[in-house]
Amino acid sequence: MGKLSMAASVLCMALVALAAATVGEAVVVEHTFVVHEMNVTHLCNTIKIYVVNGQFPGPQIDVVDGDTVVVHVVNRLPHGLTIHWQGVRQIRSCWADGAGYVTECPIPPGGDHTYRFNVTGQVGTLWWHAHVTCLRSTINGVFIIRPKDGRYPFPAPTRDVPIIIGEW
Secondary structure, eight states: OHHHHHHHHHHHHHHHHHHHHHHTTSOEEEEEEEEEEEEEEETTEEEEEEEETTBSSOOOEEEETTOEEEEEEEEOSSSOBOEEEETOOOTTOGGGSOOBTTTBOOBOTTOEEEEEEEOOSOOEEEEEEESSHHHHTTSEEEEEEEOTTSOOSSOOOSSOOOOOOOOO
């Protein structure tokens, strides 16, 4: 009995170590988005726009297939807002989709919210944006999901040149 119990313990520890090594490949990619007003001059006119972290477009999210994405959103606007992850399949995380009044209520002015979801089985260049029509034009950014093994299901890009086309 002692040898069998010892062998079972060693086998169990080996399986746990193997599982930990496999899980260890994925990482948590964390961002904080502070959404606020900012004055910009465009065609000789100074106007107020809404931005994320003082950037227009907002920060790029760059992840690898299998990673967990955590985005803390701090709303310093006079309006409620949600952030929608356009094209990202929300597998077992539909509450993180960011579709205002569909999957969640807007983050109120002065409020904050944390989005947490996995990007598994997905590769490509997508985008994120505010899911409120009047905010969508300036609150947006690129969302890139790279393949885990470095092999794309399409011809590998020689370089990334994300372009967001918008009107404001």
